[in-house]
Amino acid sequence: MxxxxxxxxxxxxxxxxxxxxxxxxxxxxxxxxxxxxxxxxxxxxxxxxxxxxxxxxxxxxxxxxxxxxxxxxxxxxxxxxxxxxxxxxxxxxxxxxxxxxxxxxxxxxxxxxxxxxxxxxxxxxxxxxxxxxxxxxxxxxxxxxxxxxxxxxxxxxxxxxxxxxxxxxxxxxxxxxxxxxxxxxxxxxxxxxxxxxxxxxxxxxxxxxxxxxxxxxxxxxLHSGLRHDAGGAELTHPRPAAGYAGDVSPELAYRWWTSGEAVLVDVRTDAEREWVGFVPGAVPVAWKQWPGMAMNPTFDTALQAAVQLAEPKAMKVLLLCRSGVRSIAAAKRATELGLVAYNILEGFEGDPDDHAHRGQQGGWRHRGLPWRQN
Ligand SMILES: N[C@@H](CCC(=O)N[C@@H](CS)C(=O)NCC(=O)O)C(=O)O
Ligand SMILES: [Fe+2]
Missing domain, CATH: 3.60.15.10 (Ribonuclease Z/Hydroxyacylglutathione hydrolase-like)
Structure with missing residues (x-):
């Protein structure tokens, strides 16, 4: 070879x-x-x-x-x-x-x-x-x-x-x-x-x-190429993105979710939620698909079921992952399925140490938003 x-x-x-x-x-x-x-x-x-x-x-x-x-x-x-x-x-x-x-x-x-x-x-x-x-x-x-x-x-x-x-x-x-x-x-x-x-x-x-x-x-x-720029709390409006509705800060996602405008979907695996923590009330729909892969029936079906359960219909879908990478792939797929999908910048964990270097605040659990650990 x-x-x-x-x-x-x-x-x-x-x-x-x-x-x-x-x-x-x-x-x-x-x-x-x-x-x-x-x-x-x-x-x-x-x-x-x-x-x-x-x-x-x-x-x-x-x-x-x-x-x-x-x-x-x-x-x-x-x-x-x-x-x-x-x-x-x-x-x-x-x-x-x-x-x-x-x-x-x-x-x-x-x-x-x-x-x-x-x-x-x-x-x-x-x-x-x-x-x-x-x-x-x-x-x-x-x-x-x-x-x-x-x-x-x-x-x-x-x-x-x-x-x-x-x-x-x-x-x-x-x-x-x-x-x-x-x-x-x-x-x-x-x-x-x-x-x-x-x-x-x-x-x-x-x-x-x-x-x-x-x-x-x-x-x-120096951060393995992961950049989650402009993920700060000051982001009060979604930032437009290619292939899905846009990027939002964890704070804006939380506001939309708690006011009933959006469904919050956690695309991490069961193990990640169990070990690291989770947002009570978020719907778990694991993303195990690579971008560009034609179909992932399990993800598609579970996501559509999660959205249909929520009222009113045609609301926004917010995708949360570990650091804001898989959630982009999932938001693109959700968009292909006809949903209005947003990626949550910096995800659940997003490294707060990055704050010092690149103006980041860390993900959901570093921002005083509700979460729990098993
Ligand atoms: N022109 C290129 C940079 C080219 C460059 O400096 N390459 C580095 C490698 S990162 C090098 O060591 N070049 C050696 C050489 O050109 O002799 C750019 O703007 O990105
Ligand atoms: Fe080099």
Missing amino acids: TPLQLFDPASSTYTYLLFDEVTREALIIDPVDQQIERDLAILREQGLKLLWTLETHAHADHITSAGQLAELVGARTAAPSGCGIHTAAMQLKQGDILRFGQEQVTALHTPGHTAGSMSFLWRDHVFTGDTLLINGCGRTDFQSGSPEALYDSLTQVLFGLPNATTVWPGHDYQGRTRSTIGAEKLSNPRIAGKSLAEFRAIMDGLNLPRPKRIDEAVPAN
Whole structure:
């Protein structure tokens, strides 16, 4: 099997999908938020169960879909421990192994582009992120970059792999797809045969423009790409959204629900409600469907039954999930079913720690709205 190599043209980012051909358990490296529908479609078409999302580093040029994939298909997020991505469930250290079926990848700490950057080794393939690019390497002029560290990572770690190892880069800006350790050792113009002083001079002289999206991308990627902007109490009107009626704050949702204008539907699983807590009176209708999947009869029927029970008819439906991701998918489906559906921003749990970083207040249970725990 060769890795599935996927491309995001807007950022020239490569995403890689690996899977065990027998168990169909899969792992994705550097997924991009703007490509999530494509990636979910591939998982579905290939019958894959995504166990892990991996980041090679906190990207400066695009936003990861890791947090969304965790919400939507139950993948676990893994990221290098030195990257400050505290939302990742697994904080990877040098030599850590991630298994999927009979397959495994090994994390190699390869600092330099950023201090935490990692490469991932699978069989005789290495996914180098922005440490080693084809005929190039990641820049070292921002995000704790260091030419000295990168020189060591390239010459000591990656060039220590067998020459036949296939190199799969994190980006290519010229349409090239793969290389080998042997070819890069021999002819990479930045590093092949260069002393540290020569390499440092090359890196210090690059003068590349700042990535256009860096100010937006880095903060989002430090939270696995989950953004719930404008979820604050000040949102007194719904915010329009594509594919459903709009986004509302938990407070506005509570007002609509208690005044009888809306049905409140909790799309989390039974286990999530039992462990974390629930809103008494909300109707549980678990969302177990991926966006784009043609039909989910259980969800559709249960949702329609819940709405029909409520009076008056044709009222609004408010969708609540853990953090405000699955509820978007559910709101889109509810809209397809002819309902007037709203997504509740930040969901039930939404992380209140985000408040300090991004002006967030946390989800329903952090806002003084009624909820209970079993
Ligand atoms: N032009 C791109 C940024 C390109 C860029 O800086 N890429 C980084 C990787 S995140 C890099 O290390 N490039 C090395 C190079 O171009 O030599 C943008 O605005 O997003
Ligand atoms: Fe990068």
